Amino acid sequence: MTITSSVAQPSPASTTAGPKLIFAAAALATFVLLLLYASSGFSTLYVGRGDNDSMLRLVEVRDLLGGQGWFDLHQLRMGLAGGFVMHWSRLIDAPIAALIWLGTALGAGPERAEHIAATVWPLLLFFAALSSILFVARRLAGDAALLPAAVIATTSLYYVGIFAPGALDHHNAQLTLTLAMLAGLVGSQQSLWPAAGAGASAALMLAIGMETAPYVAVGGLCAALAFLWRGEDEVPTAMGFGPGFAIIAGAVFVATIPASSWMQSACDAFSVVQWTLATLAGFGLAAIAAIKPVARTIIRRAVALAVLGAAAASLLVFAFPQCLADPYAMVDPWLKANWLAGVSEAQSAWDLLQNKPAELVTYYAYPLLGIAVLLGRLRRQPRRTDLFMLAMLLAAYLVTLWQVRGSLFVFPLTAIALASWIADAQRKASAMPTTRHMLVMAGSWIGSFIVSWIALSVGINAALSAIKGEASAMMPDNSTSCYDNRDYAGLVQEPTGRVLAPTNLGSAILLYTKHSAFAGPYHRNHDGNRLALQALMAEPEAARTMLQGSGVTLVVWCSGNPESASLVTRAPESLAAELERKAAPAWLQPTKAANGKLDIYRVAP
Numbered sequence: 339m340t341i342t343s344s345v346a347q348p349s350p351a352s353t354t355a356g357p358k359l360i361f362a363a364a365a366l367a368t369f370v371l372l373l374l375y376a377s378s379g380f381s382t383l384y385v386g387r388g389d390n391d392s393m394l395r396l397v398e399v400r401d402l403l404g405g406q407g408w409f410d411l412h413q414l415r416m417g418l419a420g421g422f423v424m425h426w427s428r429l430i431d432a433p434i435a436a437l438i439w440l441g442t443a444l445g446a447g448p449e450r451a452e453h454i455a456a457t458v459w460p461l462l463l464f465f466a467a468l469s470s471i472l473f474v475a476r477r478l479a480g481d482a483a484l485l486p487a488a489v490i491a492t493t494s495l496y497y498v499g500i501f502a503p504g505a506l507d508h509h510n511a512q513l514t515l516t517l518a519m520l521a522g523l524v525g526s527q528q529s530l531w532p533a534a535g536a537g538a539s540a541a542l543m544l545a546i547g548m549e550t551a552p553y554v555a556v557g558g559l560c561a562a563l564a565f566l567w568r569g570e571d572e573v574p575t576a577m578g579f580g581p582g583f584a585i586i587a588g589a590v591f592v593a594t595i596p597a598s599s600w601m602q603s604a605c606d607a608f609s610v611v612q613w614t615l616a617t618l619a620g621f622g623l624a625a626i627a628a629i630k631p632v633a634r635t636i637i638r639r640a641v642a643l644a645v646l647g648a649a650a651a652s653l654l655v656f657a658f659p660q661c662l663a664d665p666y667a668m669v670d671p672w673l674k675a676n677w678l679a680g681v682s683e684a685q686s687a688w689d690l691l692q693n694k695p696a697e698l699v700t701y702y703a704y705p706l707l708g709i710a711v712l713l714g715r716l717r718r719q720p721r722r723t724d725l726f727m728l729a730m731l732l733a734a735y736l737v738t739l740w741q742v743r744g745s746l747f748v749f750p751l752t753a754i755a756l757a758s759w760i761a762d763a764q765r766k767a768s769a770m771p772t773t774r775h776m777l778v779m780a781g782s783w784i785g786s787f788i789v790s791w792i793a794l795s796v797g798i799n800a801a802l803s804a805i806k807g808e809a810s811a812m813m814p815d816n817s818t819s820c821y822d823n824r825d826y827a828g829l830v831q832e833p834t835g836r837v838l839a840p841t842n843l844g845s846a847i848l849l850y851t852k853h854s855a856f857a858g859p860y861h862r863n864h865d866g867n868r869l870a871l872q873a874l875m876a877e878p879e880a881a882r883t884m885l886q887g888s889g890v891t892l893v894v895w896c897s898g899n900p901e902s903a904s905l906v907t908r909a910p911e912s913l914a915a916e917l918e919r920k921a922a923p924a925w926l927q928p929t930k931a932a933n934g935k936l937d938i939y940r941v942a943p
Contacts, residue, residue, distance in 0.1 A: 360476070363484060364468040367492045368461055374496060375503055383457050383503035388821035390859050391507035393845035396452065398426065399434050399506075409596040415854040416844055417866030419889065425607035425862055427546045428594050430508045434459055457503040463514045464501035468492065470517035471754055477524045477723045479758035482765060486786065487757035494749040494788045509746055512550045515543035516747060519557045520730055523579070524723045526561075527571065530578030533561065537582025541616060545590040545608040553747070556733040558583070558619060560726050565627055566639050568722075576627035584620025587613055605661035606668070606861070614657070615650055622646040670864045676908070677841065677871055681859065683743040690742065696799035704791040705735050705748045708755035715758065731755060749788060756786035820896035825935045826850035832929065832938065835891030838870055840914075842901040843894060853892065875909035878916055878923035885941075893917070893926055895937040 376383055398413070406412075408428060414421040434455050441451030468491060475487035495501055500510040522536025540557050543550040561579040565572040591600075591613040603611045626632055626642040633639065654661065669678060678684060690697050712728040715721075731751045738744030763779040784790055820826075820843060829837075834852045844858030857863070857870035869888060873881040895917040896902055905914040916922055917937065926939035 360469055360472045360484070363472060363488050364465050367468055367488050368465045371464060371492060371496060371501065372457075372461060372503075383453070388819055389505060389507060390842065390845040391509075392456075392505055393821075393849040394858065394860075395426070395430065395434070395506040395508075396456070397845070397848045398424065399431050399438065402428075402431050402435050403438065409594075409599075413848075413858075413863075415848050416858045416860075417856065417863045418869065422860075422863050422866070424860070425547075425604070426508065427608060429542065429546055429590065430506075430511055434506055456506060460501045460503060460505045460510055463510045464495065467495070467501070467510075467514040467517050467750070470514070470521040471750060473521045474517070474524055474723070474727065475754050475757045478727060478754065479761040482761035483757040486760035486783070487754060490757055490760075490786050490788075491750050491753040494753045497788055497792070498746050498749055500746055508546050509549075509743075512543045512546055513747055513750065515539040515546070516550060516553045516730075517750065519543070519553070520726065523557060523560055523575070523726050526575040526578055527722070528574065530574040533575045533578025534582035535578075536561070537579040537584075537620065538586040540579075541583050541586035541590060544612055544616070545587070545594065548606055548608075548612075549743070552733050552737055553730065556729050558623070560729055562623055562643055564722060564726075565623075565633075566636065566643055569636065569639065570633050573627045573633060576623050580620040580622070580624035580627070582620070584617045584624075587616035587620065603658055603660070605658070605663075611654075611658045611661055615653060618653060619646070619650050622649070668864075669861050670868055673861075673864055673868055673871070676875070677867060678861070683741065685742050687739045687742075694799075696795045696802060699795040699798060700788070700791045701738060701742055701745050701748075702735075704788060705731065705738070705752045707785060708752035709735065711755050711759040715762075727751075727755060753786070753788075756782070760786055819899045820935050821846055823850045825896075828929060828938055829853065829892070829894065829936060832892060832940070836889045837892045837894050838873060838885065838890050839894040840874065840896070840899060840901040840905060841867055841870065842899050843896060847894070856888070856890070871905075874905055874914040874917075875912045877911060878913045878925075881913040882923070882925050890941055893922075893939040893941060895939075896935060897937070898935055 394413070394416075397415075398411075402408070411424045411426065411428075412421050413424050416422065437455035437458055438448075438451045441454045442448060446454060468488065471491045472484055472487055475483040499505065500507065500513065516539070519536045519539040522532040522534075522539060526533035526536060536557060540554045544554045558579070561572075561575050565576040590608065591610075595609065599609075601610055603609050605611065623643075623646065626639070626646065629642075631638070632642050685693075687698065687702060690701065708731055709728070712724055712731065715724050716728065731748065734744055734748035734751050736744075738748045760779070760782045763775070763782040767775040767779040826846065829847070830851050832853070836854045836856065837847050838856055839847060841857040841859045844855040847853055847855040848858075856866045858867070860867075869884065873884045876884060895914075897918055902914065902918065905912070906918045909915060913923070917939075920937070922928065922937075922939055925942045927942055929938045929940060
């Protein structure tokens, strides 16, 4: 099989679009996205979206601007006394902090500067992400794919919501870097600089969070296997990706990890584990490509790459065997069963099949269409861009089978593949405007929109509910979930103390008040989470005994939060159930302040 690198297109004029057009289209789409989010008023852009990670990220940025050390990632106000060390990266804190600093330097007050940063940062990432999507789509199917890619991808990214104003979580940055890596790889054949950018993007996204390790691995495999199969034609790819990956990984290691921790391994955060593997794999790939006698024959390339792969695997197995275990191996078994198993984004395809089968249509049938389109294109003409695209989409699909959070990556990647489907259908309809070709073109547009699949999922869910005689489940309503700052007005009035509340409220408590919280939805906070959840699920007097000596001064409850309902269902005779029934035990004294949707209780001496 011969793999080509040309873009299948009807005429040379179909690839006249340059970077200026791509950037202009991305800028226009960014403006449209801003208008969509501001449709209810610009003052609502960053209010009450209910994203715990975004709220805690802003808390972390405030701590940094307030004088907490660059290398100090302790979250002192969450968990037991002394807090715990977060596994996040300062690489995300830095640009957000810079935007806030710039806003205050230009005369904005602290709150307004935070609002500006919370709006600008996600939109900048969206612009970069869509630019990469358009570049890849153009390489995949020519200029005809630009408009479909812009429309479909913008719709998908609006749906997943990670680029909404206020989204300060790291997932949007990781997706942006993943798309940048893919764009660098598909544009890397003639020059090593795009490939170097791809390698640098891979290193940065790995440093930001281990969730993207599968995509980093696939990106590295794409560079290595392209070099293996096509030899000297792919030397720029290997010579660019390898050093870009290794050098940036080393720079990030030095820039974000204190010298005192250089030899401390971590599997859930960037550490010596990831740095040594990146250094070996990156420089090893470049060295193999640089040796001309090795690069000339496929047998020599295969042997050299196999040796490199064995060396990297041996380093991982013998030096860091703990990182081969379950990513959540460090989580307390009780918390796995009573907390992590209920986290919606950690659900698997099997969980959805048992609990929400209609959602399988959106999460898995829609991306399968994109995979089918790419397989059809490869069957007609094997090309490196299609292969790279398919490899990345398959990786995202497998991750989504494991945890539905993978949909954040699989949806925009699917949009790229389906844009090529629309482009091909439009070419055929333009060349031969028969009824059949026109219907296929219309069908490609309708089938490529994620909203079409969401509508199908809603319809299936309604049908299943009707068969079971149940009310059809609606989209979650965050308006009653106690994520708005107004819900915490009463809590702000209380003397600063330590708050017992469900994990879902921990980030909001830290963001909107000066209090500390025992619990938060973070796996490293195992001691605080276990104490809080076990106390809430225990009988009231047993809970009081558990909390003795913990320093708890306040108990907060939100009836509208999904976690509250879950706790009551699992423990109907518990403290949580009493709080839900507004029948708190005598050792909890209700406050009289205006509390919004929160119920606030002082712990009696």
